[in-house]
Amino acid sequence: MKDRILIILCALCMLPVSLLAGIKGTIFDENNEPVIGANVVIEGTTTGTITDFDGNFELDAQPGQKLLISYMGYIAQTVAASNGMKVSLVPDTKALEEVVVIGYGASKKSNISGSVETVKADELPKAASASVGEMLRGRTSGMVISSNSAAPGASQSITIRGGLSGQKPLIVIDGIPQLQSSSPSSGTGYSGSDKDNSLINISPDDIESINILKDASAASIYGSDASGGVILITTKRGKEGKVEVSYSGSVAFQTIKDAPEFLDAKGFMTEQNRIFDELGRSAEKRYAPEQIENYVGRGTDWMKLVTRTGLVNEHAISVNGGSDKTKYLISLGLYDHKGIAKNNDMQRITGRINLDQQFGKYVKAGVNTSFTSLKYNDVPLGDSRNQDAALIYSAMTFNPTVPVYNLDGTFADNPDRPNTYPNPVSLLEITDQTKSYDVFLTGYLEVKPYKDLTLRATGGVDMKFAGADQYIPTSTMKGASLGGQASKQTNNNKLGIINATATYAHNWNDQHDLSVMVGWEWKKNMWDGHGVVANNFPTDGALMNNIGTSEAENPNIWSSKGSSQMASFIGRASYTALNRYIVTFNIRVDGSSNFSKMHQWGAFPGVSVAWRMSEEPWLRDQAWLSELKLRGGYGQTGNAGSLTGINTVYGVSRGTYVIDGSLVNGIGLNKLGNPDLKWETLSDANVAVDFGFFKGRLSGTLEFYQRDRSDVILTKSLMSYNEINTIDYNSKELYRSRGVELTLHTVNVDTKLFGWNSDICFSYYRNRTVRRDPDFIPAPYQDYVEDWGNVYGYKTDGLIQAGESYPYLPNSQPGAIHYLDINGYQYEDDGVTIKRDAEGRYMLSGKPDGKLDQADIVKLYNNTPIPFSFNNTFRLWHFDLNIYLYGSLNGWKQNDVLYQSSYCIADLTYGVNALTQVQNRWTYQNQEGVLPGVAEINSGIDPSSSNFFYERSWFLRLDNISLGFNFPTEWFKGYVKSARIYAAVRNVAVFTPYKGMDPETGNGIGAYPSQMSGAIGLSFKF
């Protein structure tokens, strides 16, 4: 293959040289820019040439001879030859019309009747984003992407249209669905952030376009895999006629954006003393007033010691080109992210070769191969406390009066409660590496035996090999107690797929356009893995790499293996009449080995219609209207739930009990099978209007949808006395999502010098449970039709003040939270049995009953986000500027850091640090204090079951400001096709009333702090 590419490269280089003297001329495009690589041929001969970098050609032709001038994407022209001739090419709008990938084929955008969104990868700001998921955030309405953590390479949850199905979207790369897999966990007490396992495997630079099938009328072609929606990714391919080398690179620096403020040493000592006073334990005070007074400095800033300036380096290079027979693209990418937590980094290397080859007239074949290597160095993260406290948690809360090291060089301990909390810096000694390799190999063979018929077969395999290694050395507290702990885990996943389609497409006089596709697909998923966790090592030196030296009596070992199969039949017919009446019908029939023989097969149809009103004769000539299309569709997709089997099975449990000092295994019933299980169904109805006004100055889409999820596979509780008291079943529950999505694209200013485009996305949806199982009994506070975003809890009214007491809060002294008793139950005449309403729900009396119980729980908030985004692109001369904002208009969130610091304020006596905010807690001396005092811990009620620490968390994030400069190509005398430098700032500012950490990623007290990144980058093509 290499040879062939070389030959092509040479041939291309030689062509301009081999010309003969004669006619000279220049070819321009519609903007009067020279066209490079246009074909100029003397009509009826094979004599010809292509234009050089300045659009010039020279051809041995006679003046007056007819020259055929052609260039991809432009209408071919026949012009009489004359010396010094100048030819302007006119773009071929028909050929340029966007083609949208819709699964097992493509369609012209104008002929689409389902709900399909397209994102061009080039339009996304790339700086400091490893995953295309991060870049897509807010780019399309109806798709919500949220990072679960701000750590490098952390997992994202992508939900399309409210995530009603509970499934991740199916990601299809060049026609092959990507393997869904998960990284192995370290298998020990410490773990890093959850890893992104899907979109991170593909280099954003390799992506040509992304299409999102949002509604089931479009997604049903992927049947039972598609209930979470489908993201179709098309990678870049080689283009005919020119060798193009592109490079892009950037470097970004990151700083912490949302570090909460904890007490410094003096504040800590003062507050600890005060807490002892407030607890009535003044005798245990540790600091004399003069000791605090004379303390020099702020103490140890643990956060500073475990964090650093993050650094992201990206490089991507690609070469593409080809002849009319062979086209290729080769790319290589490196993404290296040093996180803001020390020792936390992520590195990705991607490689790709896409190749297409035409064999003779009828046959075409190609391969797509990609390789991804991901390497993470993790730090322990999470919300664990005490011995297992992780890096960020520990750095926030560790005693600030303690130095990092003792005089003998060992890590200092917290004297207020020794041997309990790990020294934050010691946690940096933990080795935690995750590696994964993803090999994606696919090939296709396409045969066009007749003009309108295409037969295509694709086969592919996606293999992921992942391994997690961890070592907790004896210099850490946990490691010391375990004698060092090593863990090695592997997880391998393989997807084998083969499919074949036959497509017939014909256009009759531009009046009738018909496309029919039938196909078949077979898939097998295989997984296997194994792992060891052992402790008690003679030395720390070997880390996890000599695990056999463990003296552990009982190392934890496991392995597993399994597979499942699916076969499918697919079909689609699409018909367009007179360019304006469109109907599309999809069907997929899936069979899965996860179901019993009698329910193995499920059929998932989809139908959609569209009417391009703007093509009607009576509207076509309206200058103000450039596009008006009404669409409607209905479809179904399936879902096998989280189903693993339909069989009743036994399982071995390891080390269930100790006999004579040794662990023994047991075998017990694990699962009660339900052979009656069948597919869940997701039914979608969608109506939409696509519009464009004033020659596309204002265009957009407005969509309404309703999505129903029925036959929901749930785990039902059987009577609790049963040996296995749960079973998977198809419930009668019906979940419904209703929503509206608006996408607007406006061209605000468009002059030669200055341009300003905006994109606005907005979506609003509500997920509800609208029908329940017959035996469902709602809780007293629960509606029969229940909104998924509801947050329930007790109401509160500030704090209990001095002299106040409430009988229903017997353990709450002044300073504790004043939970409200607002309701009680209605009783039958016996005074004991609580009355129930028609739905079986306990009836409330509406009056306080002197008890704080379930009756007092009310709906506090609705938490469903209302996502929106606002993207602005400006150009001025050769500069471009992008300003991107996104956010959510609704949100309620518990301020976890404050909750933890405040509720556990008494832990200050153990040397656990708290937020500076806790200084404003209620005490007898500070009765104005707004945060609960030490009395709250004895209340017996967890404040997280109330609204006390909830805050509004709507937000507006200024996510990207990037300024680029496109070098005028003439500066490079045509040797460089394009060159751009840019500077970008990511996560510039967040506007929100929420006072905790980041409103999106700041979950829990040990959340990875979010970052602001400043990047500079360069890209060019030649």
Added chain:
Amino acid sequence: MNTKKYLIITLCSVILASCDLYREDYTEIAEEDFPKTENDLKLAVNALMYEFGTGYWDGEAIYGANYRGYQVMSDMTTDVLWSCWGWESDVLYYQQWQDNNTSSISGYFYDAFAHYQFLSKARNVIRRIEASSAPDEAKKHYSAEAHALRGWMGLYLYDNFGPVPVATDAQLNDPLTFNYIGRLTEEQYDSVMTEDLTYAIENLPEYAPRGRMTKGIAMTLLLKYRMMQGRFKDAEQLCRDIIALGVYSLQPNYSDVFDITKKDNNEIILCVPANSSSSWTANYMIAEILPADMPWAEKSTGWGGYVMPWAFYDTFKASDKRLQCVYTSYTTASGRNMDKTNSAQLSYGALPLKYGVDPDMTGDQAGNDLIIYRYSDVLLSLAECIARNSGVNSEAEGYLNQVRRRAGLGDIIGYNTNDFLTAILEERGHEFYLEGLRRQDLIRFGKYAEYANNRIKAANAAGGNYYTVTNVHNRYPIPQAFIDESKSAITQNPGY
């Protein structure tokens, strides 16, 4: 065109081959493959033992060392155990529970009651054993073990709640049908317990490796049940039968019983063997008590929570040898002396570290077996039964004094029956603290609520806000969730 032909041929053959879809998972054992052999029977019984483990924190097993643990919950609602960790332990210590609890104690009750499912599980295992093709001898043996385990859990449930619902075989055969079954009557429950334990007594061996069931264990379980029922005549006979086995004897030193180097001592009748190498089989009772800064084993960690309240400590005679493992002060590694004046934990009480040092204790995990029932309980029970059945006599005094002598105390002679019984109750407190027997002992003597009210009175005098309790608390409330689930076929314990 040849290509096309091949393509179509390949396609057709693959399509045909793909119609048979199957999945495999090597971590599963199919229903029809188990249990078959003698080893299968053993594995099935082992799986049942899981619920008696020591290292689970979420109530999955009943002998955890946190507040959910059977022994901890039983002792902490009495005068012998407390914790310095704030309100959760106070709710137990002052018995501040009602039927509709908002505090986490309702979760403990829930977890405890949920174990009534074990009776079904064990019953199914017994039936599977009987239906298997293993040799009859093996079937009898493992069935007897499963019967004993069922009796053990049956005792736990009865102790906490009184009779619970027990599903019939027909109901168990059809798990998909919702049967709303109520609690058994005392008589019905008695026949289930008697049947299970009698079968176990008849078919179990006298000796078995630690952890497996024996005749003596089954007899002791039945003894404990009879004591709770107040059937002291039957209990007396069982005590005599256990003694007659000749398997058990008192250890010369009290601390030997718990000594990790003397795990096989024949005072222990039933224990949950521990293994510190895995987190779910370790003994955490030491860590719960041990202060973090108290020097102990080389790699040990303590959490510094549980204490023996000073009021109870003070009822011991100073010469009582059983105080040897109860610490009133200690010196930290840095040389600081800690006592009730400068340690929050010691201000609550003394440290009942009766399990002693496991030199290999790593972190919070110790390898000491958790002692459940032992021979001195049989002796004291016999003394009590004789006194209750026929009045105090020298035989009864003899059994009591055997236990007292080992503790270095003088004999009790010539007490009237009432005083003798009072002495027995005090003796049992001193002998079995931290072993979870105190709750039933106080209930049997009618003093469970009375003792709690004494503590409540003292606490309220010092500014507390606790309500007084009644004998209703002798049984825990049935969690409302189970009553609701059964459509009220399960009735609440009277008084709640």
